[in-house]
Amino acid sequence: ETGVTQTPRHLVMGMTNKKSLKCEQHLGHNAMYWYKQSAKKPLELMFVYNFKEQTENNSVPSRFSPECPNSSHLFLHLHTLQPEDSALYLCASSSQGDNEQFFGPGTRLTVL
Amino acid sequence: GESVGLHLPTLSVQEGDNSIINCAYSNSASDYFIWYKQESGKGPQFIIDIRSNMDKRQGQRVTVLLNKTVKHLSLQIAATQPGDSAVYFCAEYNNNDMRFGAGTRLTVKP
Numbered sequence: 001e002t003g004v005t006q007t008p009r010h011l012v013m014g015m016t017n018k019k020s021l022k023c024e025q026h027l028g029h030n031a032m033y034w035y036k037q038s039a040k041k042p043l044e045l046m047f048v049y050n051f052k053e054q055t056e057n058n059s060v061p062s063r064f065s066p067e068c069p070n071s072s073h074l075f076l077h078l079h080t081l082q083p084e085d086s087a088l089y090l091c092a093s094s095s096q097g098d099n100e101q102f103f104g105p106g107t108r109l110t111v112l
Numbered sequence: 113g114e115s116v117g118l119h120l121p122t123l124s125v126q127e128g129d130n131s132i133i134n135c136a137y138s139n140s141a142s143d144y145f146i147w148y149k150q151e152s153g154k155g156p157q158f159i160i161d162i163r164s165n166m167d168k169r170q171g172q173r174v175t176v177l178l179n180k181t182v183k184h185l186s187l188q189i190a191a192t193q194p195g196d197s198a199v200y201f202c203a204e205y206n207n208n209d210m211r212f213g214a215g216t217r218l219t220v221k222p
Contacts, residue, residue: 100161
């Protein structure tokens with residue numbers, strides 16, 4: 001609908017698992033973002049990529065590892081997560097110089 | 113620290129009534145604001161934006177008001193419909209720094 005897709009939509013993983021979240025945008029944007037959305041809390045910006053280069057890392061623990069192979073794809077690799085990492089992870093994209101971001105539907109992550 | 117916040121976490125209105133959702137911000141340097149709507153199971157969706165050189169902007173059934181004196185932003189929805197039920201949150205921008213409010217859940221009663 002928004003031109004930003006995310007897979008999987010739901011993910012349940014144990015604390016020792018390794019998994020990856022995928023985001024793809026079909027809008028020709030050159031900036032992509034990862035956000036964490038927890039219940040009753042504001043969106044937390046995690047990572048920002050501009051033209052495939054990481055421009056922002058908001059003190060995110062190293063158990064979250066982003067990857068941006070090109071301007072259309074963004075991954076978030078997960079390893080040895082904690083239960084408090086359970087949240088909705090949202091991907092967004094925008095054009096450079098444009099503040100409006102287009103969000104994907106999110107991946108609902110549950111860490112057991 | 114400076115933050116973006118909402119006055120009410122929940123708002124319940126009758127179908128057909130007007131809704132007003134409020135947002136307080138504390139960074140006087142913020143120069144751009146966006147209201148987002150997030151329906152259950154979906155990502156946030158842009159509704160309307162406003163720059164700090166304006167105090168009012170209208171869209172289709174929605175109006176955003178900006179009061180820089182008291183650092184207050186509001187979203188007005190006219191003739192609220194069941195499809196308007198969602199979480200609404202504001203975002204403030206200052207250069208490349210953006211912050212989001214926690215959100216207000218709007219429920220429309222038939």
